[in-house]
Amino acid sequence: MPHLADVLVPPNGEGTRATVLRWCKAVGDAVVKDEPLVELETDKVTVEIPAPADGTLIEVLKQVNAEVNPDEVLARLSLSGASSAPQDTASPTATEAPAGAPSLPEARHAHKPLSPSVRRLLKEHSINAAEIEGTGRDGRITAQDVTRHAADAEAKRAPARTPVSPSGSMRVPHTAIRRRVAEHMTRSLVESPHVTTLFEADLTRVLAHKARHAAGYASRGARLTLTAYLVSACVHALRAHREVNATFHPDALEMHEDVNIGVGTALGNKGLIVPVIHRAQALNLFGMAQRLGQLVEAARAGRLSPEDVRGGTFTISNHGVGGSLLAAPIVINQPQVAILGAGKVQRRVCAVEVDGVEAISVRSLCYLTLTIDHRALDAFQANAFLSSVVTTLEQWPADES
Numbered sequence: 001m002p003h004l005a006d007v008l009v010p011p012n013g014e015g016t017r018a019t020v021l022r023w024c025k026a027v028g029d030a031v032v033k034d035e036p037l038v039e040l041e042t043d044k045v046t047v048e049i050p051a052p053a054d055g056t057l058i059e060v061l062k063q064v065n066a067e068v069n070p071d072e073v074l075a076r077l078s079l080s081g082a083s084s085a086p087q088d089t090a091s092p093t094a095t096e097a098p099a100g101a102p103s104l105p106e107a108r109h110a111h112k113p114l115s116p117s118v119r120r121l122l123k124e125h126s127i128n129a130a131e132i133e134g135t136g137r138d139g140r141i142t143a144q145d146v147t148r149h150a151a152d153a154e155a156k157r158a159p160a161r162t163p164v165s166p167s168g169s170m171r172v173p174h175t176a177i178r179r180r181v182a183e184h185m186t187r188s189l190v191e192s193p194h195v196t197t198l199f200e201a202d203l204t205r206v207l208a209h210k211a212r213h214a215a216g217y218a219s220r221g222a223r224l225t226l227t228a229y230l231v232s233a234c235v236h237a238l239r240a241h242r243e244v245n246a247t248f249h250p251d252a253l254e255m256h257e258d259v260n261i262g263v264g265t266a267l268g269n270k271g272l273i274v275p276v277i278h279r280a281q282a283l284n285l286f287g288m289a290q291r292l293g294q295l296v297e298a299a300r301a302g303r304l305s306p307e308d309v310r311g312g313t314f315t316i317s318n319h320g321v322g323g324s325l326l327a328a329p330i331v332i333n334q335p336q337v338a339i340l341g342a343g344k345v346q347r348r349v350c351a352v353e354v355d356g357v358e359a360i361s362v363r364s365l366c367y368l369t370l371t372i373d374h375r376a377l378d379a380f381q382a383n384a385f386l387s388s389v390v391t392t393l394e395q396w397p398a399d400e401s
Contacts (some may be wrong), residue, residue, distance in 0.1 A: 003079040005053050007037060010306070011070045017180070018042045020066045020074070022143060024115040025057050031077065036115045036136075038074055039143055042180065045273075045304050046144045048136065055079040114141060121146040135303050148302055177271040188334045192248075193374040196328040197382045201389070203229075203345055203364045205396045222290035227263060227318050229393065230342055231288050235259050235280050237388035238314060244385045245313050247335045248376040262312035262333060263292065265299045266322070274333060275299050276312040312336065320344035320366060329371040337376040340389070341369040 009018060018040040025037055031051040038049045055077040062074045114122070114129065118141050122129055125146065132149050134141040174182070206229050217224040238245040238259050247254040259281045262274040275295035277283070283291060298304045315333040320343040330341045345366045352361045370386045 004058075005055065005077045005079055006073045007049060007052060007075040007077065009040065009068045009070050009072045009074060010047065010049070018047070018068050020062050020064050020068060021046060022064060023060060024048075024118075024143070025051075027057055027060055029057050031055060031057055034137070035113065036142070040068065041175075041177070042306075045306055045309060046302065047306060048142060049074065051077065053077060053079055115143070118143055118146055121150070125150040135301070144302055175270065177267075177273075181271050184334065185331045188331050191334065192332055194329040194332065194371055195374045195379070195382070196330075196369050196371045197379065197386055198326070198328070199368050199370075199386045199390050201366055201368050202350075202394045203366055205398065206393055207345070207364050209396055209398060217286060217289055220286065222286055223293045224285075224289045225292065226342075226345070227316070228285060228289040228292055229396070230316055230318065230340070230389075231261050231263065231277060231280060231292065232285055233389045233392040234261060234314065234316060234340060235283075236392050237385050239281060240388055241381060241385040243377065243381055244338050244372075246337050246376060247313070248337050248373055253337075253376055256313045258313070260311050260313045262309075262315040263295070264315065264317040264319075265296055267300065273299050273304070273309065274312060274315060275304055275308050276310065278311060315339045316342065318342045326367050326369070328369050330369065332371060332373055337373040338382070338385070339371050340386075341371065343367040343369075 019042075021039040021041040023038050024035075025031055031037060031054065033052065033054050034050045036048040037051045037057070040047045040049060057075060058078045059076040060074070061076070062068050062072070068074065118129075121127075121143055127146060127149060129141060132141050132145050135145055136142040203226070206226065210224055210226070210229070214224045238261075242255045243253060245256050245259055247256070258279050260276050260278045261280045262276045265273050265275060267273055275298070277288070277291050277295065280288065295304070295308060298308065312333065314336055317327070317330050317339060319327045319330070319341055323344055325343045325346070327341050327343070330339050332339050343366050345364050347362055348365050349360060350363055350365065351358055352363065353359070354361075368386060368389065370382050372382045
């Protein structure tokens with residue numbers, strides 16, 4: 001009797017659903033342990049699920065576009081005679097090209113097998129594998145690498161879209177990311193009564209510090225941005241006001257020890273993703289800037305791992321980078337209880353006190369908002385937290401590096 005192995009949806013602590021994006025193998029194909037078997041798309045990342053063992057794919061339980069949950073069975077493998085299964089199923093020559101189809105030069109990746117889905121996508125888009133930098137295990141090209149390369153090439157060509165109706169309107173199907181974001185935002189607004197408090201922060205000292213240290217940080221491999229200062233200020237405030245670094249439950253408020261701050265990162269028309277700086281309380285400003293840069297770069301290149309987007313306890317939306325002065329309410333990233341919004345920094349005239357005397361000065365100001373889940377927090381906690389953030393930013397030490 002053959003031995004069987006289940007292929008499971010990976011577990012995760014947040015119970016994130018996923019959609020089957022494509023199968024890299026068909027029923028009856030031999031598979032090799034750890035080669036890509038199926039790709040799943042969540043609202044956050046695209047994940048390749050590897051074969052758990054050598055064998056033969058005998059049953060596919062979840063078809064393309066099916067929604068799946070953690071620990072569900074995707075497929076089954078027969079491990080009977082796995083040791084004698086052909087080992088060339090993932091090689092570039094395993095699938096015969098149609099008669100007359102042009103061959104793709106793959107010398108650059110000759111030592112790295114290409115999965116069937118990768119080979120199919122390369123042919124569909126007439127792409128040479130040598131043009132693509134693989135981001136998979138050991139530098140292998142993934143299907144996501146191919147689709148991203150094709151999308152970039154398409155964007156450069158910028159062709160006009162063909163309308164699907166005489167009126168010129170067209171329907172663009174939602175991506176899995178867009179569908180999940182829509183569901184998540186709607187659920188957040190339904191479940192949580194949102195309240196927003198607004199403060200103004202003077203970032204003159206922060207900008208002066210940034211001007212003095214940006215070059216030094218860059219020479220050490222970190223890009224110093226205003227977001228790094230915002231994250232650092234929030235860490236200080238969250239340690240002092242632990243009820244903001246929390247999860248609301250019907251019977252209790254769970255206050256977290258670690259400060260895991262998510263930073264909203266725009267992916268253009270594709271949507272929004274929130275990579276997480278884990279244990280941010282253990283990082284100084286340089287470490288914060290370095291880690292933030294790594295996460296943002298990975299997010300925009302599609303290289304985030306599932307762990308990079310899990311476990312957030314608080315979120316920052318720096319919407320000011322797009323020119324926005326104020327956004328309210330910013331929808332809370334459930335199951336968190338608050339989200340900080342930072343607007344565009346502007347040079348504005350204001351009254352200041354210098355040596356006890358009032359004076360008119362031009363300062364670098366921005367609006368900061370804190371949107372809270374009013375089930376968990378009240379105005380007193382929200383204002384105390386935001387006041388702490390503003391104080392930290394406005395009193396930033398001139399010599400701290």
